[in-house]
Structure formats: C-alpha cells, structure tokens
Amino acid sequence: MAADYAQDLLLQMDKVSFSYDKRPLLSQIDINVRAGRIIGVAGGNGSGKSTLLKLAAGFLSPAAGTIRRFCLDERSPVSYCLTPEQIPSWMNARELLIYYRNFFDDFDRRQAEELLDSLKLPQRRSLYRLSTGQTTLLALSLGLSRRAGLYLADEPLSHIEPALRRDIRHFLLKCMPEGSTLMMATHHLDELQYMLDELIILHRHTASQIETEQIRAQYKLSVENYFLEKTKTTGGKENCKEGKDDE
C-alpha cells in the first residue's frame, strides 16, 4: 500500500541556496519529500524549477545548506528523467535503452521494453526525427524503468499537445512504482491539479510547500488559483525584473 510508505522521507533540503554567477536564484530553501506522493514544482519562468530538480538529482551542488537523500527499500535514491533537449538525439530508442541498461544497475530492462513497445514508436529511427511528444514519452519510460524512490521530471507536459496530455497523466500514474514519489516541474497546474498531492511554489528565490488537499479544504481555492494568489506581483516593474532572471 502506498500509504504504508507515506511517512518515509526520501529527500530533505535544509536551508539550501544556489546562485548562478553570484546571482542568487534559490535562497535558504527547506523542502521535505516523502514517499508515495506526486509533487508539482511551480513557479514563473526563471524561478529555479529546473535548478531545484537538478539539485535534488545531485547534478548541481548547493552553494550553502544541505541536501540529504534516503533510500526506499532497495531502490536507488533518485532517477532523473531526461528532457527531450537533454536526450542524445543521434541515438535511436533501442540504443538509448541499451545505454540505460549499461549505465544504471537499477534499470529494469524488461519493464522498459514493455513500455517502449506500448508507445509504438519507431525504435530504429534517430531520435531527432521523432516528435517531441514521442521523445518525452521515451525519456519518461526509461527514467521510470529505473527502480528509484524519487523520480524527477522537468515539464513532462510542456511539449505535449493538449489532446495527448491526458495520456501522459495516465502513463505516469500507471508506471509509478508503489511507494515511489514523482516530483515534476510544471506550468500545467490546471491539468495536473487532481494528480498532485503536494505543491512546491518557487517565488522570489524562496520555496513554499503545501498539500493540495489543504489548498482546497482550507483556502477553498483551486491549485492554480492558489498558485496565482501566492505569486501575485504588485505592479509591472517587478515582473520585468523577474523575467530577466533566466535559468
């Protein structure tokens, strides 16, 4: 049961700060990620969503503060799902699968093959010749075929046409191993609102974390409206300044 895991901590960020070229992006962030959840990371452009995921994955090191990762059973702490831009596009799907198998000890090849077959994409065609939606699904399939406690996905819905977003939601729910947690950066709170257990909002270099049921029960707001409320900026000037803080 997913709930049996619900108290297990997978990731803890304690007063984590991060800057690019001395320009502060995240400042003193506290986050607790527990098992068996789906967590959305939301924030404006350049608010540090991708950076937060990379810190969680260990690709980046914090300038200050500590990040601790914990194992769930025998699973690896973290699996970061590649984005279509990060995928080596000169490979084809078969080659990428073999690459994953050789690279990751926790890779479940059989599951990956099943998922790939179910996607019905041309497995011998170079990835740059596939649609972004197809490469997104491929990357998610491979990322989710690693046995990990925490899965990280950066904007899995962003290049997907609206009609297919429902498929991705379904796909994610179907593929997530019991007890594992999925943390994803997203702009699509309207379409993910019922799937998310928690929301992390990045705004003005800080992070706030809340359960979505609390948003609905206590504030009587939809997840998206709560987010808009929380990130409301007064006056257009500030908006411009934030917009330049690109990742």
Place this chain on the structure above:
Amino acid sequence: MNFDAAAPIYIQIGGLIREEIISGKYQPGDRLKSVREYALFYEVSPLTMHRAIQYLESQGLIVTKKGIGSFVNPALQPTDARQLLKSQARRFTARLRQLGLSKEEILRLIQECMEELDQEEKEEGRNNGS
C-alpha cells in the same frame, strides 16, 4: 473527471463511490476496485485514493482487508442505504429551511426539479434515438 477544483478531492471521490453503494450498483460484500485501479480511473494520486477509501471506512460503508482489498461492508443493510439517502435529504431540507423557505415552497421546488429532470431525460432519449 469533473471535480469541484476548490473542495477536497478525496471527499468528492468518496461521495461518488458512496452513491454507487447506495444506488445498489455494489451489494454488501462486493469487492471494490483496488486503490491503484481507482487512481487510474479517476486520474488522481494513489494517496488521494487511499484517503477516499479511509473516508468510506470511517463511515462504516466499506471494510478493508489488508493485502486483499476493500469490500462493501457485508453488514450493511438496505435500510442503511435508505438511511444515508435520508440523512442527505435531511441536510438539504434543513438548508432550505434555514434560507427561510416554507414547506410548500420546498415541495414546489423539488417538484420543479423533478419535472426539469424528466424533461432533460426525455430530450436525451430523443437525441440518442436520432
């Protein structure tokens, strides 16, 4: 799924399943779908679905056997279902009374709703028929 985006989802799903039980779609002792199956069906997280199941358990409508699944409470009597319907009707009536409606006005309102629903059903039937 058409949820109210500004109200807890586990209670809404609990309500939907409760209606299935009250309406007799599930009989006492019937096995319900698994948390995972329901989560996929409603496209919600397994944790939300788990909360919905716990919510129905707390109301005595279902029982969960660890490792096996959830079942409609075998001890549930048809009168319990009627009792639930009645308590919903009671809450609804109490609210209308609070708003200052008289007995006649409440009955007329329900009468109107019934007629509207009849009308809608008739139109749906006609649309499906053509």
